[in-house]
Amino acid sequence: MDMMEKLEILTESAKYDVACTSSGSQRSGQAGSLGNAVSFGICHSFAADGRCISLLKVLMTNGCIYDCAYCINRKSNPVRRAAFTPQEIADITMQFYRRNYIEGLFLSSGIMRSPDYTTEQLIAALELLRNEYQFRGYIHVKAIPGADDALLSRLGMLADRMSVNIELPSQESLRKLAPDKSKQSILQPMGLITNKITENSTELVKYKHAPHFAPAGQSTQMIIGATPDTDYQILNLTEGLYKKYKLKRIFYSAYTPVVEDSLLPSLDTKPPLLREHRLYQADWLLRFYGFEAKELLDEAAPNFNPLLDPKCSWAINHREQFPVEVNRAPYEMLLRVPGIGVRSAQRIIKARRAGTLDFHALKKLGVVLKRAQFFITCKGRPLEGLKVGEHTLLRSLMSGQELAKFQQPEIEQLSFFDDSYLAALPEAGRAASFSYGG
Numbered sequence: 001m002d003m004m005e006k007l008e009i010l011t012e013s014a015k016y017d018v019a020c021t022s023s024g025s026q027r028s029g030q031a032g033s034l035g036n037a038v039s040f041g042i043c044h045s046f047a048a049d050g051r052c053i054s055l056l057k058v059l060m061t062n063g064c065i066y067d068c069a070y071c072i073n074r075k076s077n078p079v080r081r082a083a084f085t086p087q088e089i090a091d092i093t094m095q096f097y098r099r100n101y102i103e104g105l106f107l108s109s110g111i112m113r114s115p116d117y118t119t120e121q122l123i124a125a126l127e128l129l130r131n132e133y134q135f136r137g138y139i140h141v142k143a144i145p146g147a148d149d150a151l152l153s154r155l156g157m158l159a160d161r162m163s164v165n166i167e168l169p170s171q172e173s174l175r176k177l178a179p180d181k182s183k184q185s186i187l188q189p190m191g192l193i194t195n196k197i198t199e200n201s202t203e204l205v206k207y208k209h210a211p212h213f214a215p216a217g218q219s220t221q222m223i224i225g226a227t228p229d230t231d232y233q234i235l236n237l238t239e240g241l242y243k244k245y246k247l248k249r250i251f252y253s254a255y256t257p258v259v260e261d262s263l264l265p266s267l268d269t270k271p272p273l274l275r276e277h278r279l280y281q282a283d284w285l286l287r288f289y290g291f292e293a294k295e296l297l298d299e300a301a302p303n304f305n306p307l308l309d310p311k312c313s314w315a316i317n318h319r320e321q322f323p324v325e326v327n328r329a330p331y332e333m334l335l336r337v338p339g340i341g342v343r344s345a346q347r348i349i350k351a352r353r354a355g356t357l358d359f360h361a362l363k364k365l366g367v368v369l370k371r372a373q374f375f376i377t378c379k380g381r382p383l384e385g386l387k388v389g390e391h392t393l394l395r396s397l398m399s400g401q402e403l404a405k406f407q408q409p410e411i412e413q414l415s416f417f418d419d420s421y422l423a424a425l426p427e428a429g430r431a432a433s434f435s436y437g438g
């Protein structure tokens with residue numbers, strides 16, 4: 001099989017892995033070496049189906065001794081197989097880099113013979129790149145669950161970022177769909193990488209030239225929609241992983257049916273892209289907005305509202321906390337207002353030291369008043385002429401795409417309010433739904 005054929009097979013097989021962000025590593029070029037890495041990330045491109053296929057994203061082999069039901073590369077799936085040698089991986093990376101096609105490598109692999117053997121092959125490829133070709137560009141490598149700690153430690157010294165895919169949100173789902181893996185076999189290398197990164201940061205304080213261990217941290221990927229796990233379960237797991245393993249990112253991958261299996265959604269099921277999007281939004285709220293998973297969902301309402309983003313849903317369900325007075329509200333509360341992001345909240349805090357803010361000033365600071373107007377007051381007063389009927393509010397809080405879906409006649413219009421609340425509302429559009437102070 002020639003290189004081109006192998007490349008076609010092994011890049012195609014790699015596209016289902018979405019855990020491939022490239023930011024977080026800073027390394028300048030040096031005389032006698034090639035390439036650099038920049039902390040703000042390297043270029044990404046997106047395939048027609050919206051998946052990130054940035055860098056040279058390739059598998060060492062798509063042959064695998066495991067049989068994960070959701071995976072196109074599972075051993076029982078009759079697909080064409082191919083494998084690169086470590087030398088071939090190093091050579092094509094260098095050739096692509098020199099031609100300016102890529103700025104780094106994302107290397108993963110099916111499991112050949114054993115996790116240890118596979119990890120040795122990955123190490124061999126990265127050693128060639130780093131030591132023989134002096135490649136200083138970005139490398140993201142997959143850690144293979146079940147590999148020896150010493151091998152994973154060596155791998156981490158050669159890569160910028162490592163990831164161990166958690167794949168499915170619960171032990172039960174793993175047991176059914178990926179019987180060769182267990183939660184423990186995935187969490188163990190994750191824990192090792194976390195500890196190594198922590199140890200390394202201490203060493204770097206003491207010794208400036210100590211070698212770096214995965215300086216861009218670690219990430220993971222979860223498949224969404226292959227199993228009945230709820231958003232609530234997924235978000236709780238996400239929160240736990242961020243806290244315990246200090247992950248840089250968790251990627252959610254809407255399940256695309258690629259193999260027929262009675263345990264999986266049928267082949268004509270569309271990937272749940274909106275659900276994936278909602279999880280990314282909620283993930284953002286956990287990482288940057290001070291929310292906890294239990295505030296956004298619970299067992300009684302375990303899935304996100306398809307029509308509203310999680311922050312708007314939270315605000316609607318916590319009307320007793322609004323409106324907030326932007327001239328007095330603490331930073332943490334400003335962050336909870338729909339239409340106020342991290343930057344605009346920071347700007348508000350800074351600007352109000354110099355004077356009292358009005359709605360005009362908020363707009364200039366980047367606040368999206370279309371959303372925020374229903375949840376804030378300035379100098380104790382709501383926006384002049386604000387009318388809040390249920391539909392006005394709904395339309396203002398939905399994005400263009402959501403609104404288009406909402407206007408399709410076959411989609412049932414959801415009510416934000418329980419019946420008693422609606423009964424208490426004056427005629428639509430006449431009065432605000434919130435009781436404004438001042």
Ligand code: SF4
Pocket residue numbers: 064065066067068071072073074075109110111178
């Ligand atoms: S171990 Fe990885 S490559 Fe192998 S079948 Fe499972 S998901 Fe696919």
